[in-house]
Amino acid sequence: MIQKPYLVTFLICIFTLQGFNCQKTEKNQPTLPSLARGRVIYQTQCIACHNANPRQPGSLGPDVFGSTKDLLIARILKGEYPIGYQPKRKSHVMVALPHLQNEIDSIYLFLNTP
Numbered sequence: 001m002i003q004k005p006y007l008v009t010f011l012i013c014i015f016t017l018q019g020f021n022c023q024k025t026e027k028n029q030p031t032l033p034s035l036a037r038g039r040v041i042y043q044t045q046c047i048a049c050h051n052a053n054p055r056q057p058g059s060l061g062p063d064v065f066g067s068t069k070d071l072l073i074a075r076i077l078k079g080e081y082p083i084g085y086q087p088k089r090k091s092h093v094m095v096a097l098p099h100l101q102n103e104i105d106s107i108y109l110f111l112n113t114p
Contacts, residue, residue: 038110041103049094054111062088069108076100076107 042054050058054065074082079096081087100107 033105033109035106035109035113037103038106038108041100041107042110045097045100057088060091060093065111067108067111069104072104072108072111076104 042050043052046061046064047058049060050062050064055063057063068082070082071085074080074085075094076097077100079094
């Protein structure tokens with residue numbers, strides 16, 4: 001049986017993700033970037049591998065605070081690294097997450113706000 005705190009967290013995540021999917025925007029139309037939106041996207045999409053605190057390394061992924069927009073585009077949308085970039089870890093387990101295409105600016109804002 002699932003304990004209540006985990007169930008509540010799970011339900012919050014589901015409703016949050018549904019809220020993102022219910023937006024009526026045209027395909028490839030960028031949403032307005034915001035710090036809060038970037039934080040929610042990071043917490044729902046990234047912390048399974050990266051640390052909840054982006055300044056700390058995660059279980060599978062490295063710390064990501066201060067990531068450049070070029071790095072985020074390459075890693076999130078293409079699953080690769082920008083030319084000349086030296087990865088922090090030798091593992092290359094991150095897959096492309098193209099459904100986040102319109103969220104890059106918000107994620108960048110979150111990861112680069114002190």
